[in-house]
Amino acid sequence: MHAVLPSPGTTLAPTLAFIAAVILSFLLKLWLSSRQMRHVSGHRQAVPEAFAATVPLSAHQKAADYTIARGRLGTLHLAWDTALLIGWTLLGGLDLLNQWALTWRHELGGMGYQLALLTAFALLSGVLDLPWSLYSTFRLEERFGFNRTTLRLFIVDGLKGLGVGLVLGLPFAALILWLMGAPGHQWWLWAWGAWVAYNLLMMVVIPLVVAPLFNKFEPLSDAAVADRVNALLQRCGFASKGLFVMDGSKRSAHGNAYFTGLGAAKRVVFFDTLIARLNPPEIEAVLAHELGHFKRRHVLQRMLLSFALSLAGFALLGWLSGQAGFFLSLGVRPSLEAPNDALALLLFLLALPPFTFFVTPLMSFWSRKHEFEADAYACAQASGQDLSNALLKLHEDNAGTLTPDPVFARFYYSHPPASERLAAIAAVGRPA
Known part of the structure; x- marks a missing residue:
């Protein structure tokens, strides 16, 4: 034009x-x-x-x-x-x-x-x-x-x-x-x-x-972990096309786990650093948290929001580009x-x-809400204590601060501060 x-x-x-x-x-x-x-x-x-x-x-x-x-x-x-x-x-x-x-x-x-x-x-x-x-x-x-x-x-x-x-x-x-x-x-x-x-x-x-x-992606070979993960996936009704371990340690000591893909490409990926650091019950709890995002439709909601915002962006670009x-x-x-x-x-x-x-603070608030919901789902499908233990280990391994500024955290944090998150997990496990 x-x-x-x-x-x-x-x-x-x-x-x-x-x-x-x-x-x-x-x-x-x-x-x-x-x-x-x-x-x-x-x-x-x-x-x-x-x-x-x-x-x-x-x-x-x-x-x-x-x-x-x-x-x-x-x-x-x-x-x-x-x-x-x-x-x-x-x-x-x-x-x-x-x-x-x-x-x-x-x-x-x-x-x-x-x-x-x-x-x-x-x-x-x-x-x-x-x-x-x-x-x-x-x-x-x-x-x-x-x-x-x-x-x-x-x-x-x-x-x-x-x-x-x-x-x-x-x-x-x-x-x-x-x-x-x-x-x-x-x-x-x-x-x-x-x-x-x-x-x-x-x-x-x-x-x-x-x-x-x-990265190299190899099938999960740890039988104890694989058995727990497969049982969890079956309980949650999640169909994965494979469990893989990624050699994240060749770049960083940070650990993580994630779901990726769509349809035939859907897979569960663990960093090798996470496999080495957590025990099987803790890995199961972390995976249950990630499954919570799918079961609570967080992934779909975020995708739809992304598409809606991009539609608004393209419409705005369509007008501005002619001015x-x-x-x-x-x-x-x-x-x-x-x-x-x-x-x-x-x-x-x-x-x-x-x-x-x-x-940013609105998006951060929405993301933290999803994290609380995924934690609650994980506590229902696995052990809340194992999830807390895993989060503490990952927090320590990733050098995440336990004392963030409250205003900074409310503005930026996509995940709740550790103190709030662990308190919410503990509350889910208590009888009403």
């Missing part, structure tokens, strides 16, 4: 709204982070009374130090990302990149030029974020004993990720751009339908094709001769997060 120049004075209000959203979101993030670090630091010297018998002081202090170190790095990263956002938009970075890509328009054609713009932006963004990834992996995670990634593996992972992005991402991007350039004003509805289909397809492709490129003021107010000159669809898409993805950030 081609832009129509706006009337004078129509770009100031959007610019001011964007600046206000960027500043307010930055200051709120900074305030929340400082609260978290101060609160954790202030409670570093003593294990909370509820955990005094089960959590060593050394583990509590390690969790506090890890949380504070991540908070400090996160604050620096926040400042960097905010500066980059302003640089890409109001200071003309994206416009400069687009002007460069436009020089290739005659050689590449309209679609080729737009895909080149998307690819160049993605590569530059990755390069600009690379120092942070390197420091986080090889300094911060290394300092606290979590990193097991070698530099060679880090590079190989990056190259594989780039290849997967090109193979799976570019064709889909081309489809979206083609729909955006099609005649009519309802292209965004077709683009949303393509987005939904693509996400459903990826739920099959990623477990079967993409994930094995990065030259949208481009000009954010530091980009739309072309009067070439399609501006890729430019609109990038600008939209850059400008939206400062506005949507303010709904």
Whole structure:
């Protein structure tokens, strides 16, 4: 689509709204982070009374130090990302990149030029974020004993990720751009339908094709665990296409378990670090929690919400992409001769997060509610005591703080703080 120049004075209000959203979101993030670090630091010297018998002081202090170190790095990263956002938009970075890509328009054609713009932006963004990834992996995670990634593996992972992005991402991007350039004003509805289909397809492709490129997935061989898990799955009426152990330990000491896939690709995956740390009853309890998300339809609810929000996003993009003021107010000159669809898409993805950030506490509240419900389901299908023991072990192994700032936790935490979660599990097990 081609832009129509706006009337004078129509770009100031959007610019001011964007600046206000960027500043307010930055200051709120900074305030929340400082609260978290101060609160954790202030409670570093003593294990909370509820955990005094089960959590060593050394583990509590390690969790506090890890949380504070991540908070400090996160604050620096926040400042960097905010500066980059302003640089890409109001200071003309994206416009400069687009002007460069436009020089290739005659050689590449309209679609080729737009895909080149998307690819160049993605590569530059990755390069600009690379120092942070390197420091986080090889300094911060290394300092606290979590990193097991070698530099060679880090590079190989990056190259594989780039290849997967090109193979799976570019064709889909081309489809979206083609729909955006099609005649009519309802292209965004077709683009949303393509987005939904693509996400459903990826739920099959990623477990079967993409994930094995990065990790080994071997059938669960521990008979004691397998028997318990299969019995649990049968009790819960869950049909899995396999139980697998993933070699997560080659990158990190953190442990986890998850369900993935759709239809024939549906599978249960355990990190090898989790298998090594928990006993069979505890693994059963953790899996029962994950099953609770399926049985309470949390996965379906989250998927439907994601699709509903993406529909609203595509509708908004459909309107904004035809407004030259949208481009000009954010530091980009739309072309009067070439399609501006890729430019609109990038600008939209850059400008939206400062506005949507303010709904984070609502999403966090909803997620915590789901976690409580999944825990209650797990207590009905397995042992609540085993679930509590497993959560404490994983909390300690992942250096999760037991003393988060209440405001920070309410705003960000997708899982309830450990004290609230364990209290709720204990309450479920008590007679009424």
